[in-house]
Amino acid sequence: MTNTASPLPPAAAVALANALQRLARADRLLLALDFDGTLAPFVDVPRGARALPEAKAALDRLEHLPDTWVAYVSGRPLSSLEIVTEADDDALLIGSHGVEIRFGRDGVSVDLTEEERDRLARLGEALQQIVDDIPSTKLETKPVGFGVHYRLVSAERGPEVVARAREAAAAISDDLTIRDGKDIIEFSVREAHKGDAVERLREYTKATAVLFAGDDVTDEDGFRVMDPSRGDVGIKVGRGETLAQYRVADERAVATLLTLLAEAREAHVKPSTA
Numbered sequence: 001m002t003n004t005a006s007p008l009p010p011a012a013a014v015a016l017a018n019a020l021q022r023l024a025r026a027d028r029l030l031l032a033l034d035f036d037g038t039l040a041p042f043v044d045v046p047r048g049a050r051a052l053p054e055a056k057a058a059l060d061r062l063e064h065l066p067d068t069w070v071a072y073v074s075g076r077p078l079s080s081l082e083i084v085t086e087a088d089d090d091a092l093l094i095g096s097h098g099v100e101i102r103f104g105r106d107g108v109s110v111d112l113t114e115e116e117r118d119r120l121a122r123l124g125e126a127l128q129q130i131v132d133d134i135p136s137t138k139l140e141t142k143p144v145g146f147g148v149h150y151r152l153v154s155a156e157r158g159p160e161v162v163a164r165a166r167e168a169a170a171a172i173s174d175d176l177t178i179r180d181g182k183d184i185i186e187f188s189v190r191e192a193h194k195g196d197a198v199e200r201l202r203e204y205t206k207a208t209a210v211l212f213a214g215d216d217v218t219d220e221d222g223f224r225v226m227d228p229s230r231g232d233v234g235i236k237v238g239r240g241e242t243l244a245q246y247r248v249a250d251e252r253a254v255a256t257l258l259t260l261l262a263e264a265r266e267a268h269v270k271p272s273t274a
């Protein structure tokens with residue numbers, strides 16, 4: 001059953017606190033986190049987004065603990081995710097909704113076929129025309145697609161941007177992955193989703209329990225692969241229908257729960273001296 005309750009009634013807050021305490025005792029713990037709207041508040045310029053300082057501090061503590069991994073799972077291109085997360089050499093990053101992968105120095109390169117490259121180029125030209133036509137829209141280029149941003153467009157014109165972008169894309173191809181995000185509509189020539197990304201991370205880290213948190217519709221694929229019987233915890237940030245077991249109000253609440261988790265995990269495992 002999907003959970004549509006408003007953020008955090010008291011009983012839910014207690015249930016979430018208990019779930020975090022259980023998670024802190026996992027043999028091998030993976031935190032797989034969406035970035036925008038989960039760790040970082042929305043801003044007008046995508047590359048200007050940063051995780052809230054409290055969240056960043058908690059993640060720094062967690063990723064230095066033994067048997068604990070922090071990974072970012074985002075719709076952003078990897079190149080942009082590296083910048084906004086201030087990633088170090090060991091970072092576990094999944095970009096472009098699961099298409100681009102960087103696990104430390106290992107990665108999966110995205111080799112497009114000639115047909116995909118051609119479709120991508122035609123799509124880019126068509127979407128660029130729309131962005132040129134409608135003031136305050138912006139085209140974000142990704143390795144396998146594009147995002148049309150309309151955060152700075154008046155609320156009345158948003159639906160027009162989406163409709164025109166959809167129409168233009170449909171004229172190019174009926175084989176595109178389309179995602180409606182927060183003031184963005186995205187088109188991709190490669191299919192992938194965050195559920196597969198989380199499972200890949202689980203396999204790579206051999207995690208015995210996973211926390212996945214996200215705010216958007218695309219994060220539902222991540223919640224779908226959470227397995228409470230293994231101790232996994234899915235946390236929806238903000239309102240909207242969700243498959244997640246738990247919900248918090250906003251990025252500040254995420255930062256608080258990560259701080260609580262860092263404290264509980266530190267008490268359970270010895271900090272690494274390396």
Ligand SMILES: O=P(O)(O)OC[C@H]1O[C@H](O[C@H]2O[C@H](CO)[C@@H](O)[C@H](O)[C@H]2O)[C@H](O)[C@@H](O)[C@@H]1O
Pocket residue numbers: 034035036037041042043044045046047049073074075076077140147149150151181182183184186216
């Ligand atoms: O999966 P996520 O990490 O949540 O990434 C989703 C999209 O995030 C970025 O766009 C969003 O955040 C921007 C910065 O706050 C904001 O200006 C924009 O309106 C939001 O849609 C990013 O630019 C996209 O590529 C991601 O797909």
